[in-house]
Amino acid sequence: MMDSVATIPPFEWFYREQRDDVFRYLRRLLGRQGAEDAFQETFLRALRAYPRLEHGRHLRAWIFTIATRVAIDERRRPVPVLVTGEVGAEDVEPAYAELEPLVGQLPPTERAAVVLRYGYDLPYADIGAALGSSEDAARQATSSGVRRLRRRLT
């Protein structure tokens, strides 16, 4: 029997489903201007790879993986990127809302790990995949990011 969850949907459906969250995520990492460039690059990379997907599982983790890599590439550019804390409080966990304004000061990997974990509730395995490392490394990056933030809060 065909597993409807695993079927790769027409790109239009996938794009409509993910575009707002991906944009919001990129804004948290890069600020508005950076996010606009990174958004297009993220979905163009996704389009290039889309025909090679073997199934439609984990598409959300997959697009966040791509977005994270694009954002990290952007952050490595020499031009400094201003990050603004312009996320509405209603769409994040309260504890995360407190951390949010400071997340922009973290190194790129820790920042992505913290946002994916606390902003998007992604499991560590998916965050590891997004960062091109392991589940353990993702857990470590997240907790070291959180420790760094706590030091700044106190």
Added chain:
Amino acid sequence: MTIPAELDARFRDAAAAEGLLDVAYDWTDSPVGRLLVAATERGVCLISFNPEPEAHLEGLARAHGVRVLHSSRPVDPVRHELDEYFEHRRTTFDVQPDLTVLPPFQQLVLDELGRVPYGATATYGGLASRIGKPRAARAVGGALNQNPVPIVVPCHRVVGASGSLVGYAGGLDRKRALLALEGAILD
């Protein structure tokens, strides 16, 4: 928070400009109603009188590839020619129909149908004879009924042996309107 409309449009244009789409689709308005039009790199692969995309996207993805995206630029040449056709400024289409995914028999029928000129009509039996299968009138009817690119591939020009309109996937009113536009029948 939704993404800015211009960012969305910019991505859809870039996706087409970089040649990353298997199918691009958009809508166009016509005297026979709003049409959904889809195009591949090979040509126009779908014109539908049902403009609801959800009815078509999975089928397009299965037939042509999963990179199906709403993007208007690739559809512009088809839209332009359809506009001219409905304004009596065009009698043949330069855009090519993409029939590559259809079964060979249906391709044969639709290719032959392309030779029936503007303003003329053919019968199911006549078309069957022209492809060398004079007894296949019913199968010809079936192939026409499944024509994915009506108007451009003019299945509205096929009528019953008595000259009656018989049937049309888009409804007889549309068939009548198209034949009247071409002067093949009186309004």
